[in-house]
Amino acid sequence: MGASNGWLRIGELARRTGCSPALLRAWEQRYGVLQPARTKGGFRLYRDSDVARVRRMRELIAGGLAPAEAARVVLEELQPTGPALDASPTADAAIEGAAAADLVERLEAALERFDDREAQAVLDEVFARLSVESAIQRVVLPYLERLGTRWSQGLVTIAQEHFASNVLRARLLGLARGWGSGVGPLAVLACPPGEEHELGLIAFGLVLSRRGWRVAYLGADTPLETLTSTVDLLEPAVVVLAAYDPERLRPHREAIRRLAASVPVAIGGALGDLDPEELGVRALASDVVAAAAAL
Numbered sequence: 139m140g141a142s143n144g145w146l147r148i149g150e151l152a153r154r155t156g157c158s159p160a161l162l163r164a165w166e167q168r169y170g171v172l173q174p175a176r177t178k179g180g181f182r183l184y185r186d187s188d189v190a191r192v193r194r195m196r197e198l199i200a201g202g203l204a205p206a207e208a209a210r211v212v213l214e215e216l217q218p219t220g221p222a223l224d225a226s227p228t229a230d231a232a233i234e235g236a237a238a239a240d241l242v243e244r245l246e247a248a249l250e251r252f253d254d255r256e257a258q259a260v261l262d263e264v265f266a267r268l269s270v271e272s273a274i275q276r277v278v279l280p281y282l283e284r285l286g287t288r289w290s291q292g293l294v295t296i297a298q299e300h301f302a303s304n305v306l307r308a309r310l311l312g313l314a315r316g317w318g319s320g321v322g323p324l325a326v327l328a329c330p331p332g333e334e335h336e337l338g339l340i341a342f343g344l345v346l347s348r349r350g351w352r353v354a355y356l357g358a359d360t361p362l363e364t365l366t367s368t369v370d371l372l373e374p375a376v377v378v379l380a381a382y383d384p385e386r387l388r389p390h391r392e393a394i395r396r397l398a399a400s401v402p403v404a405i406g407g408a409l410g411d412l413d414p415e416e417l418g419v420r421a422l423a424s425d426v427v428a429a430a431a432a433l
C-alpha cells in the first residue's frame with residue numbers, strides 16, 4: 139500500500155528500508171524506536187522521517203551494536219518523530235577534531251598490536267558516535283592515510299598493513315549488507331585487473347547506498363570482459379572503476395572506451411595522464427564522500 143498524504147503504511151516502510159513488518163513492529167514494541175500513528179481501522183501510519191530512523195537502526199546494528207543499544211543511540215539522536223532529520227549532523231558536530239583524532243590514534247594503536255578486540259571496540263564507538271559518512275571521512279580515511287605513510291617509512295610491516303586492511307574491509311562490508319536492495323538507480327563498482335586497493339571503492343559504495351543508490355560490488359582485480367558482460371545483464375545507471383595506479387587502467391583503455399559507449403563510466407582514483415574525455419569517462423573527485431555525493 140503506497141504513501142498517502144505523507145503517511146506511509148508498514149508495507150511501504152518495509153519496502154523502503156528492507157526491514158520486515160514484523161521487525162518494525164518489534165522495534166516499536168520493544169524499544170519505542172518507532173511511534174506510528176494509527177488509522178481509524180488501527181493500521182500503523184509512519185512518517186517519512188521514520189525511513190531515516192530505521193536506516194540508522196540498521197546501520198548501527200550492522201556496525202556491531204546490539205538492537206537495544208542501537209535504539210538508545212537512535213532515540214538520543216533523533217527528536218521523537220518530527221520532520222525528516224539527518225541524524226548525523228547534530229551527533230557529528232558534537233565530536234570535535236580532537237575527538238576524531240583520538241579515535242584514529244586508538245584505532246592505529248590497536249591494529250598495530252594485532253589487537254582485534256580493541257580495534258572492534260574502537261570501531262563500535264566510531265560507528266555509534268558518527269554517521270557512516272563522517273566515520274569514513276573523519277576516522278577511516280585519515281587512519282588509512284597514516285597507515286600508508288607509516289608503511290612507506292618502514293614503521294609498519296606488510297603484515298600489520300594486511301591485518302589492518304582486512305579488519306577495516308570486514309567492518310565496512312558489514313555495513314554494506316543490503317546495499318543491493320531498494321528501488322534506487324544501480325551502480326556497478328569494480329577495480330581494474332591487478333588493482334587490490336578497494337577500501338576507497340567500498341567507502342564510496344557505502345555513501346552511495348546511503349543516498350538511495352543500489353550497489354553491485356565486484357571489488358578488487360575485476361577483468362574487463364566479465365565487467366562488460368555483467369553490465370549487459372544488470373543494465374546499471376553507472377559503472378564506477380577505482381584505481382590507485384593509472385598503470386592498472388592503461389592496458390584496458392580500449393575496453394573501457396567500448397564500455398563507456400554503452401553505459402556511463404566514472405573513474406575514481408589516479409587517472410594519471412589518461413584523458414577522461416578521450417576514454418569517454420567521467421573523472422570523480424578524489425574525496426570518495428564528495429565524489430559519491432556528486433554522482
Ligand code: B12
Pocket residue numbers: 279282283284285286287289290299300303307332333334335336337338339341342378379380381382383405406407408422423424425426429430
Ligand atoms: C590499504 C593499502 C593496501 C592494501 C589494500 C587492501 C584493500 N582491500 O583495499 C594492500 C595490502 C592489499 C595493499 C597492497 C599494495 N599496496 Co597499498 N596501500 C594501502 C593504503 C595504506 C591505504 C589505501 C586506501 O584504501 N586508502 C583509502 C583511500 C580512499 O584514501 P585516499 O588515499 O584518500 O584516496 C585516494 C585514492 O584512494 C583514490 N581512490 C581510491 N579508490 C577510490 C574510489 C573512488 C570511487 C574514488 C572517488 C576515489 C578513490 O582517490 C584518492 C586520491 O588518489 C595506501 C596508503 C594511502 N595513502 O592511501 C597504500 C598504497 C596505496 N599502497 C601502495 C603500494 C605500493 C602497494 C603495493 C604495490 C605494495 C607491494 N609491494 O605489495 C601493493 C599493490 C597491490 C595491488 N596489486 O593493488 C602505495 C601506492 C603507490 C602508488 N602510487 O601506486 C601506497 C600509496 C602506500 C605508499 N605510501 O606508498 N595496499
